[in-house]
Amino acid sequence: MSTGRKYLLQNVAPYGGERTTVLLADGVIAAIGTDVTDDDATIIDGRGLVLLPGLVDLHTHLREPGREDAETIRTGTRAAALGGFTAVHAMANTTPTQDTAGVVEQVWSLGREAGWADVHPIGAVTVGLEGERLAELGAMAESKAQVRVFSDDGKCVHDPVLMRRALEYVKAFDGVVAQHAQEPRLTEGAQMHEGIVSAELGLAGWPAVAEEAIIARDVLLAEHVGSRLHVCHLSTAGSVEIIRWAKSRGIDVTAEVTPHHLILTDELARGYDPTFKVNPPLRTQRDVEAVRAGLADGTIDIVATDHAPHTREDKDCEWAAAAFGMTGLETALSVVQETMVDTGRLTWADVARVLSETPARIGRVSDHGRPIAVGEPANLVLVDPAARRVINPDEQATKSGNSPFRGRDLSGCVVATFLRGRATVMGGASCDEDVVARA
Numbered sequence: 049m050s051t052g053r054k055y056l057l058q059n060v061a062p063y064g065g066e067r068t069t070v071l072l073a074d075g076v077i078a079a080i081g082t083d084v085t086d087d088d089a090t091i092i093d094g095r096g097l098v099l100l101p102g103l104v105d106l107h108t109h110l111r112e113p114g115r116e117d118a119e120t121i122r123t124g125t126r127a128a129a130l131g132g133f134t135a136v137h138a139m140a141n142t143t144p145t146q147d148t149a150g151v152v153e154q155v156w157s158l159g160r161e162a163g164w165a166d167v168h169p170i171g172a173v174t175v176g177l178e179g180e181r182l183a184e185l186g187a188m189a190e191s192k193a194q195v196r197v198f199s200d201d202g203k204c205v206h207d208p209v210l211m212r213r214a215l216e217y218v219k220a221f222d223g224v225v226a227q228h229a230q231e232p233r234l235t236e237g238a239q240m241h242e243g244i245v246s247a248e249l250g251l252a253g254w255p256a257v258a259e260e261a262i263i264a265r266d267v268l269l270a271e272h273v274g275s276r277l278h279v280c281h282l283s284t285a286g287s288v289e290i291i292r293w294a295k296s297r298g299i300d301v302t303a304e305v306t307p308h309h310l311i312l313t314d315e316l317a318r319g320y321d322p323t324f325k326v327n328p329p330l331r332t333q334r335d336v337e338a339v340r341a342g343l344a345d346g347t348i349d350i351v352a353t354d355h356a357p358h359t360r361e362d363k364d365c366e367w368a369a370a371a372f373g374m375t376g377l378e379t380a381l382s383v384v385q386e387t388m389v390d391t392g393r394l395t396w397a398d399v400a401r402v403l404s405e406t407p408a409r410i411g412r413v414s415d416h417g418r419p420i421a422v423g424e425p426a427n428l429v430l431v432d433p434a435a436r437r438v439i440n441p442d443e444q445a446t447k448s449g450n451s452p453f454r455g456r457d458l459s460g461c462v463v464a465t466f467l468r469g470r471a472t473v474m475g476g477a478s479c480d481e482d483v484v485a486r487a
């Protein structure tokens with residue numbers, strides 16, 4: 049389905065390489081070349097802009113159904129489009145939980161209706177995320193939502209027998225279990241990273257070993273049953289080492305890091321601002337260096353936002369009472385540019401890999417994360433790497449204000465996002481009319 053509008057992206061740099069012109073028509077990339085023209089197309093001057101495949105987030109919390117006061121599928125996917133995303137995987141910790149075919153189909157349909165980005169619901173591993181009985185994984189896989197990613201995110205599947213069964217079960221439909229690696233007994237009452245800062249502040253610590261112990265166990269389980277495992281929001285230097293070791297053994301594991309773990313540290317807890325309270329917690333500078341190195345050398349496969357919107361009531365309170373989580377969809381690409389591209393650790397082609405191609409492959413999404421080539425679906429993002437902007441969460445599309453980058457100056461800006469050839473973002477702003485017209 050197309051609005052019929054064509055776009056001629058003149059002098060853009062696919063993957064940051066040689067400049068060329070790209071024509072989008074009928075929902076696909078219709079032509080690429082320095083001499084391409086089209087008299088009916090809307091012309092976009094792409095000088096200085098980088099063209100990438102539309103970003104794919106493997107880890108987003110959209111909060112609908114249940115917490116529409118924090119985010120809805122509409123507001124969350126509008127935020128996604130502004131961040132350059134054309135597809136997002138929506139975590140299962142909604143109310144009701146995304147643990148049946150009915151609920152995942154509802155989320156999938158609401159995503160279609162909203163029209164900002166494709167929504168791929170993640171299915172819960174256990175009923176109600178309670179860690180007791182496996183949910184209807186097969187029914188969710190066979191539903192029209194075609195779920196391939198299963199996670200109890202927010203909670204860890206800590207029972208090794210259930211984890212083993214889930215890993216075995218999803219093999220039947222080429223699914224993957226995405227684990228929130230947090231040993232519950234080692235993190236009871238935990239408020240922040242266990243280390244020097246937690247000791248000084250007198251806050252209960254969340255030790256690195258609580259994450260590493262689960263990752264070590266799970267890679268061994270994945271090897272034992274010959275299944276695919278994905279590790280959510282890896283945050284410690286030790287976790288990077290375990291993944292590196294697992295991959296060297298040929299274990300079928302992938303790992304993600306969040307933008308915030310690439311740039312922020314536990315020092316931020318000193319101000320007791322609950323905006324910086326997140327799971328897993330912000331770690332040390334040494335961990336930040338290790339996750340950057342892991343992303344640069346391919347040990348860590350992807351960046352995923354873990355966009356976790358929370359209402360004022362859940363965040364504007366004392367540290368201990370506040371909810372865990374921070375927003376991220378509208379700042380992810382800038383943080384990756386600043387920490388990885390501007391520092392020479394990743395090229396733009398690498399960014400396409402870690403924010404689009406590989407997350408699409410892990411989630412088994414076939415029409416996103418595709419090469420920029422003639423005939424491919426026109427799911428694309430146009431980025432201005434030279435722009436700088438100060439983050440103001442009050443002006444963001446997400447309903448929630450819990451961005452850790454409030455007031456911070458970040459590199460890079462999304463100029464336009466295209467979903468099947470239709471602009472969802474143009475000139476850095478949402479294309480509300482186009483989206484409404486399509487719905």
Ligand SMILES: NC(=O)N[C@@H](CC(=O)O)C(=O)O
Pocket residue numbers: 109141201202203228325326327328354356357372373374
């Ligand atoms: N990351 C968080 O701190 N919070 C997430 C849950 C999660 O990702 O574990 C949430 O749902 O709010």
Ligand SMILES: [Zn+2]
Pocket residue numbers: 201202203228280281327328
């Ligand atoms: Zn989690």
Ligand SMILES: [Zn+2]
Pocket residue numbers: 107109139201202354356
């Ligand atoms: Zn999460």
